[in-house]
Amino acid sequence: MFDTLTDKFSSVFRNLSGKGRISEENIRESMREVRVALLEADVNLKVVNDFCEQVVQKAVGQEVIKSLQPAQLMVKIVNDELVNLMGPVDTQIYTVTPGPTVIMMCGLQGSGKTTTCGKLALYLKAKGHNPMLAAVDLQRPAAVQQLRTLAEQTDVPIYADDTKVAPHGEVARGAAVSVARAAVNKARELGRDILILDTAGRLAIDQELMDELKDVNEAVKPHQIFLVLDSMTGQDAVNSAKAFNEKLELDGLILTKFDSDTRGGALLSAKMVTGKPVKFLGVGEKLDRLEEFRPEGVASRILGMGDIVGLVEAAHDKFDMEQQTKLAEKMEKGEFTLDDFMSQMGQIKKLGPMGKVLGMIPGMSELAKQANMNGEGVEGHMGRMQAIYNSMNRRERKKPDMVDAPRRRRIARGAGVEVNEVGQFLKQFDMSRSMMRAVGGMNMFSRMKMMKGLMSGDLGAIAQPGTNMLRTKRSGWQEPKDRNKKKKKR
CATH class of the missing domain: 1.20.120.140 (SRP54, nucleotide-binding domain)
Known part of the structure; x- marks a missing residue:
């Protein structure tokens, strides 16, 4: 990106x-x-x-x-x-009382409008709202069924009338208005506080499309109108937004396929050209991949400085907090096992594509780029780590220090990897374990100092005075007391 x-x-x-x-x-x-x-x-x-x-x-x-x-x-x-x-951007969706608050979604075909309706419903549900979907796109044959499927996946009620779908080649202008009105009444009857209208799209902007949208707008008077744009189309997306805004008073833009946009032209142009803010970004195919747009985070990532605030917010939403609490308690005692290590890897994968996650960590975007250049990608590397872990028996997972050369060869055969990759995996774990022990033994001042270094992109801050860590060639990060123990054994 x-x-x-x-x-x-x-x-x-x-x-x-x-x-x-x-x-x-x-x-x-x-x-x-x-x-x-x-x-x-x-x-x-x-x-x-x-x-x-x-x-x-x-x-x-x-x-x-x-x-x-x-x-x-x-x-x-x-x-x-x-x-x-x-910016600036206000991503809050304001509601009215009594409800429902009506949100009208517009966009061209192929922009991801219908899928975004499902994502927005799930997002609002997570915020404590009771959303409802309405299939007002009666032009595209599969649109009603697609929205019905999304409603099932998000466990959100839907209002749809299959009898109103227009025959191929015909316009459903009057039917769209009647369905929209009926949907508002149904939402009010069910006590839903937000109604999301999925309106019709076209392959290109035409008068029929605009007339239909204007009719729906005048009939139900939506409280907010969002335009869904494909970010990969660059200036074409911005020109579409400008044309829509001339006919309808847009409240905001939602850019989809943002995770695949390597240029960023649409995002950087949209606000100044249209005068309308980007509210949300679609960052993946899954329904939970809708993010509030933060200009500060995107600017920081463009300059290669990561987005630590965005990463923390994503972690708060996705991580199992009970599991994280248990891990924190173990860290306080200086305990960190291979099972904990792989559990953390699994938690990190929940944040989304690993290339994106690494791009949000200061100083790590280059690592993601190198992994992709190697042809394997970050996900591929983590998959190999999982295979190595799965190839180890219970005793080896509990005491990874016992994994000698013969065991490494056996684990490598079982995982389908080279023997040196097993060594690299164990070395990564050893570094993480030592780091966790150091963090657990720190006072509050030392922890704050380390976090300050991490947030500024200075990964060397982990080894600053107070963390009590040394670097050795053979086994990664070690505490002095651990080195002394090994010397005594020799």
Whole structure:
């Protein structure tokens, strides 16, 4: 995600940091490179020009050229301008009393509109609301059935009338209005506080589509209108949003397929071109893959600095908190087993694609890129770790230090991997175990110091004074007392 932009920004900042002191000409030259990268990412031309000029003006105005650390100040200015470009954003969905609050979903065919209706229903349900879906897309033959399937998967009631579906080639304009009205009445009758209308789409914007949407809008007077856009279509998505907004007063945009968008042109252009904020991002096929849009997090990831806040929020939603509490208690006692290690790996996988998760950790986006370049990907590497773990017997899992060369060969055969991969797996566990012991033995000040280092991308902070950790070639991270024990055994 944003690989090209991230690489270009990293290159620009590297060049600036190597100059010591920089001139206004250096800044303008760097922004010319950024301008080309943004245009290649399919960002709107006016947006690109305004953004680059704004950065130059702020950099000169804040006397970057006189700063002792000009590259760092440039990073801050670019980060702030990226946030301004995409924000501010209010992702809260305001409800009315008495209900239902009506949300009208619009979009072209293939944008992921119907699936997003299901995702939004699940999101609202998790927030404590009682949503209901309504199949108002009577143009596409399978739309009603698709929404009905999504309603079953999310355990949300649906209002649908199959008899109103338009025959192939005909327009269901009047029927859409009657179904929308009936859905509002049904939601009120059932006491649902939010009603999500899945309206008809087209392969392209046409007058019939707009007339139908205007009719539904006038009939039920939705409290919020969201437009669903395919982020991979770049400026085409932004142009569609502009056309929709001229006919309907949009309240926000939802960008789908964001996890597959390597350019980011639609996201960076949408707010400035349409004047409407991006509210949510679709980041995967599963129904729980709908995220609130945070400009700060996206800007930070574009600049290769991760998104630690977004990661913490995702972990809070996905992790088994009871299991995490038990692990924290074990850490306090300095206990961490191979079973705990693999359990943590399983918890991390719940956060979504591992490439995305690593991209949210400061300093780890490069690791994800390297794993993908090796052809295996992060998921593939974790799958091999799981195979090695499964190939070990109960005793070996409990006491991994007993795994000698013959056992490693047997485990490797059972897992279908090379023997050295078993060694690497055990080394990774040994490092994690030592780290967990160190964290468990820290006082509050030392823990805060380590977390500060992690959040700034300084992974070396784990080995700062107070953590009592040393690095050895043979077995990764070890505490001095463990090293002394091994010396005595020899």
